Amino acid sequence: MNFAQQLSKLMDSRALTNYQLAKDLDIHPTTVANWLAGKTPRKKTLAILSDYFGVSVDYLLGNEEAPAAYEDDDELNEMLEDVRRNPELRAMFSITKKATPEQVRQYIKVIKALRGGDDDE
Structure with missing residues (x-):
């Protein structure tokens, strides 16, 4: 893959639009469209994208097959996206665009507790 x-x-895995990614990165949506059309960003921007998605630059460039450690865990990804999209939860956790699997597990425990669910794992 390129x-x-x-x-x-x-x-796609995060249901992000060009506009949302551009907004999150504080860039113009046309820039994202250019990337999707085949233009490769500068090294500095690749590092920012790598951090944002929680994957290596090599993965972004198609040189690695395996993404970040939690990519295959749908429940963790879903819960992390809930946190990222909810301003109150985002403020409560003060999270950035990248979280470790252990941080996500802690977020899940807190979210389940707040929702009145079982917080045992």
Whole structure:
């Protein structure tokens, strides 16, 4: 896979639009469209995207097959996206665009407790 395909895959897995990614990165949506059309960003921007998606630059460029450790865990990803999209939860956790699997597990425990669910894992 090339960069555009990897980016598209990562955006799809998080249900991100060009506009949302651009907004999150404080760039113009046309820039994201250019990336998806085949233009590769600068090294500094690749590092920012790598951090945002929680994957290596090599993965973004298509040189690695395995993404970040929690990519295959749908429940963790779903809960993390809930936290990212909810302003109150985001403020409570003060999270960035990247969280470790252990941080996500802690978020899940707190969210379940707040929702009145079982927080045992």
